[in-house]
Amino acid sequence: MSPWFDRLKAGLSKTRNGLTGSLSSILRGGGLTGADLEALEEVLIAADVGAKVAIELVKGLSGALRRGDDDPIALLKELILERLAGSERPLSLRSDGSPSVVLVAGVNGTGKTTTIAKIASLLRAADPDLPITFAAADTFRAAAIEQLSIWAERVGGDLIGHRPGADPAAVVFDAVDHVIKRGGVLFIDTAGRLQTKHNLMEELKKIERTVQKKLGRPSDERLLVLDATTGQNGIAQAERFHAAIDLTGLVLTKLDSTAKGGVVLAIREALGLPILFVGVGEAAEDLDAFSARQFVEALFD
Amino acid sequence: MFDSLSERLTSLFNRLRGKGALTEDDVSSALREIRLSLLEADVHYKVVKELIERIRERAIGSEVFDSLTPGQQVLKIVRDELAATMGEERRSLSLESRPSAVILVGLQGSGKTTTAAKLAASLKKDGRKPLLVACDLRRPAAVEQLERLGEGIGVPVFKDLELSPPEAARAGLAAAADTLRDVVIVDTAGRLQIDEDMMAEIGEIAASIEPEERILVVDAMTGQEAVNVAVAFDERIDLTGVILAKADGDARGGAALSIRHVTGVPIVYLGTGERVDRLEPFHPKRMAERILGMGDVLTLIERAEEQFDGERAKDLVKRIRDDRFTLQDFLEQLEQMRRLGPLSQLLEHLPGGANLAGSEVDEMELRRTLAILRAMTVEERLNPSIIGGSRKKRIARGSGTKVRDVNRVLSHFEAARRALKSFGSRRGKGRFPADLLGAR
Ligand SMILES: Nc1nc2c(ncn2[C@@H]2O[C@H](COP(=O)(O)OP(=O)(O)OP(=O)(O)O)[C@@H](O)[C@H]2O)c(=O)[nH]1
Ligand SMILES: Nc1nc2c(ncn2[C@@H]2O[C@H](COP(=O)(O)OP(=O)(O)OP(=O)(O)O)[C@@H](O)[C@H]2O)c(=O)[nH]1
Ligand SMILES: [Mg+2]
Ligand SMILES: [Mg+2]
Numbered sequence: 001m002s003p004w005f006d007r008l009k010a011g012l013s014k015t016r017n018g019l020t021g022s023l024s025s026i027l028r029g030g031g032l033t034g035a036d037l038e039a040l041e042e043v044l045i046a047a048d049v050g051a052k053v054a055i056e057l058v059k060g061l062s063g064a065l066r067r068g069d070d071d072p073i074a075l076l077k078e079l080i081l082e083r084l085a086g087s088e089r090p091l092s093l094r095s096d097g098s099p100s101v102v103l104v105a106g107v108n109g110t111g112k113t114t115t116i117a118k119i120a121s122l123l124r125a126a127d128p129d130l131p132i133t134f135a136a137a138d139t140f141r142a143a144a145i146e147q148l149s150i151w152a153e154r155v156g157g158d159l160i161g162h163r164p165g166a167d168p169a170a171v172v173f174d175a176v177d178h179v180i181k182r183g184g185v186l187f188i189d190t191a192g193r194l195q196t197k198h199n200l201m202e203e204l205k206k207i208e209r210t211v212q213k214k215l216g217r218p219s220d221e222r223l224l225v226l227d228a229t230t231g232q233n234g235i236a237q238a239e240r241f242h243a244a245i246d247l248t249g250l251v252l253t254k255l256d257s258t259a260k261g262g263v264v265l266a267i268r269e270a271l272g273l274p275i276l277f278v279g280v281g282e283a284a285e286d287l288d289a290f291s292a293r294q295f296v297e298a299l300f301d
Numbered sequence: 302m303f304d305s306l307s308e309r310l311t312s313l314f315n316r317l318r319g320k321g322a323l324t325e326d327d328v329s330s331a332l333r334e335i336r337l338s339l340l341e342a343d344v345h346y347k348v349v350k351e352l353i354e355r356i357r358e359r360a361i362g363s364e365v366f367d368s369l370t371p372g373q374q375v376l377k378i379v380r381d382e383l384a385a386t387m388g389e390e391r392r393s394l395s396l397e398s399r400p401s402a403v404i405l406v407g408l409q410g411s412g413k414t415t416t417a418a419k420l421a422a423s424l425k426k427d428g429r430k431p432l433l434v435a436c437d438l439r440r441p442a443a444v445e446q447l448e449r450l451g452e453g454i455g456v457p458v459f460k461d462l463e464l465s466p467p468e469a470a471r472a473g474l475a476a477a478a479d480t481l482r483d484v485v486i487v488d489t490a491g492r493l494q495i496d497e498d499m500m501a502e503i504g505e506i507a508a509s510i511e512p513e514e515r516i517l518v519v520d521a522m523t524g525q526e527a528v529n530v531a532v533a534f535d536e537r538i539d540l541t542g543v544i545l546a547k548a549d550g551d552a553r554g555g556a557a558l559s560i561r562h563v564t565g566v567p568i569v570y571l572g573t574g575e576r577v578d579r580l581e582p583f584h585p586k587r588m589a590e591r592i593l594g595m596g597d598v599l600t601l602i603e604r605a606e607e608q609f610d611g612e613r614a615k616d617l618v619k620r621i622r623d624d625r626f627t628l629q630d631f632l633e634q635l636e637q638m639r640r641l642g643p644l645s646q647l648l649e650h651l652p653g654g655a656n657l658a659g660s661e662v663d664e665m666e667l668r669r670t671l672a673i674l675r676a677m678t679v680e681e682r683l684n685p686s687i688i689g690g691s692r693k694k695r696i697a698r699g700s701g702t703k704v705r706d707v708n709r710v711l712s713h714f715e716a717a718r719r720a721l722k723s724f725g726s727r728r729g730k731g732r733f734p735a736d737l738l739g740a741r
Contacts, residue, residue: 045340107550142447142449196551233550258529
């Protein structure tokens with residue numbers, strides 16, 4: 001191991017000591033020192049909260065802190081929770097008997113296909129008879145259709161897919177057709193696309209337009225799947241996908257990793273989108289409802 | 302999303318113009334901005350700290366030379382420091398033994414399988430006989446994905462679903478020897494560095510074939526955890542290289558810098574697209590500029606400096622800053638740019654420029670633009686507002702184009718002039734060449 005990392009580790013534990021230290025200095029009524037604040041800022045930055053939000057939060061903390069407040073970290077957590085107020089929301093499906101459509105999008109490899117399988121198996125567990133349809137609208141990536149069809153089989157649902165390379169909107173056209181006849185829920189699995197790729201973003205818009213045309217209304221959920229290991233680029237991702245298809249919410253995947261997904265705080269501030277689910281593993285059952293409180297606790301783990 | 306660091310530094314240094322050297326105070330405020338910028342680029346915060354200290358040492362007392370503003374000067378120091386941290390130019394894979402082996406490892410979804418196919422395609426092009434070996438026997442359709450990719454590039458894929466991943470790797474290597482394939486590329490399942498079982502498995506796979514190259518595939522969009530991930534994989538299988546996948550987006554890729562700085566493992570390639578031909582050598586300097594969010598500006602300035610004589614360069618910078626940039630300058634610029642080298646080569650210096658060069662900016666468009674500019678009178682170039690309908694018709698005729706082409710050049714010029722103005726005052730992101738050329 002490089003000596004540098006030893007230092008890094010030492011530095012990390014110093015950060016923790018720093019936190020404890022600031023705690024005790026507050027207990028002694030001494031207020032937070034500059035070094036304490038910096039240590040807190042670094043904890044947030046290390047969680048991918050981003051320098052800007054981290055600095056704001058720590059400023060807010062030192063402003064809100066009064067003599068005798070015994071736990072600055074608890075206060076900081078409350079400040080973050082305030083920012084996340086209203087961010088929890090369950091999946092919204094139609095209850096009027098007409099089919100529901102869930103469109104899932106995001107950059108490459110974030111966990112879109114797996115997340116669809118997870119949400120579907122949640123629905124399946126709640127209702128063994130619910131018709132579920134999967135639209136294989138990723139016609140680009142090698143074996144993307146096979147991957148979805150394996151999940152469709154495991155969960156129990158119909159797969160609507162064309163040949164590799166086919167027009168994704170045409171797949172969606174057929175899938176909406178199918179779900180109009182069958183009822184239940186349609187999940188649209190789209191190809192990973194970087195938000196900077198104009199043509200691919202247009203393709204995504206076309207997919208949503210196809211749903212609208214066929215169904216006479218927008219899809220019920222348009223979810224962005226965000227990888228928790230993503231850093232500050234997550235902001236651009238959310239903004240550009242939101243601009244393209246007017247997102248209804250986020251799913252934060254891979255929270256079982258060491259990453260905290262702190263970038264959602266900045267996204268929340270910019271776009272105010274709710275976070276429906278978190279992914280916590282590769283299996284179908286590794287999906288939890290987003291809990292703001294748990295998320296905030298984890299930032300400081 | 303990223304205000305340019307250049308913008309911040311310039312406003313900081315505006316008052317410094319004409320001063321000889323940077324003082325410690327000047328440097329400290331600049332360093333604050335640099336810190337923010339590096340953090341926005343996802344460089345690990347501990348690495349940022351170290352870098353800032355080094356930059357401080359180098360920046361204090363350094364000369365501010367005439368043609369660039371002090372802000373640019375500091376940026377150059379930062380860029381050079383980052384580039385130095387990032388290590389030497391690319392180091393190609395070393396695959397001497399026959400058959401030799403490459404193993405690709407990393408987090409879930411980072412780009413391993415796609416990269417395996419990219420490497421295979423590139424080795425094949427170099428006259429090698431690669432064999433892809435499927436050792437991700439977990440993720441649904443992972444094997445099929447590798448098979449499809451292999452079919453696409455005409456490289457065989459070894460699989461044996463009965464075996465454990467370490468056994469499959471060994472069997473793959475044996476199969477390569479039997480079938481006269483001279484290099485195996487092993488695709489492994491994605492795994493978290495804290496998943497003890499899976500990390501043990503990767504250790505076993507590596508031990509079973511002793512691959513010459515042990516490559517970590519990292520997503521260019523990765524945040525602060527990149528360092529921990531790299532360190533853990535390095536501890537386990539002693540990495541020989543890193544490939545930064547998905548570098549074709551607008552992520553600034555600070556992860557690359559952090560990983561290199563902390564583990565010392567070199568970055569070998571960038572993945573710059575989903576297609577199997579999108580594998581590019583890694584250039585430390587270019588990456589440093591990208592992390593600073595300004596790959597375009599510095600390199601282009603340097604190149605322009607090499608080409609222009611100093612006086613003219615200074616004059617141009619001044620005209621841009623004073624917003625006196627005319628179509629005449631535009632024409633001269635384009636002609637200069639043509640001399641700087643082929644368009645595609647120039648565009649490589651822009652973030653995402655490699656893609657632009659491939660598809661979006663077309664050489665024809667540049668030629669058309671030049672023809673239109675040349676068909677104008679000097680007076681028109683100096684004062685475009687006099688160009689009315691009949692002049693447009695004349696220019697179109699003279700350049701063999703349509704009036705709408707002339708209109709397009711004029712409106713691109715207007716947009717470019719605005720961009721250049723902010724570039725000149727170090728406010729914009731300096732995207733001017735793409736704008737000038739009518740890139741979409
Ligand atoms: N650890 C962990 N891995 C996950 C999670 N969600 C998905 N994955 C894994 O991440 C990888 C990518 O998942 P996919 O569902 O294929 O991602 P995708 O967004 O559909 O990928 P593309 O379609 O190629 O853009 C796979 O190896 C999944 O098993 C999660 O919550 N935790
Ligand atoms: N834009 C872009 N996409 C890439 C690049 N490399 C890989 N991808 C995409 O990223 C996604 C994940 O790539 P994979 O090769 O399946 O990743 P992996 O690491 O093998 O994933 P797991 O096996 O599930 O862990 C796919 O959608 C790829 O097409 C790249 O350089 N640029
Ligand atoms: Mg997918
Ligand atoms: Mg794979």
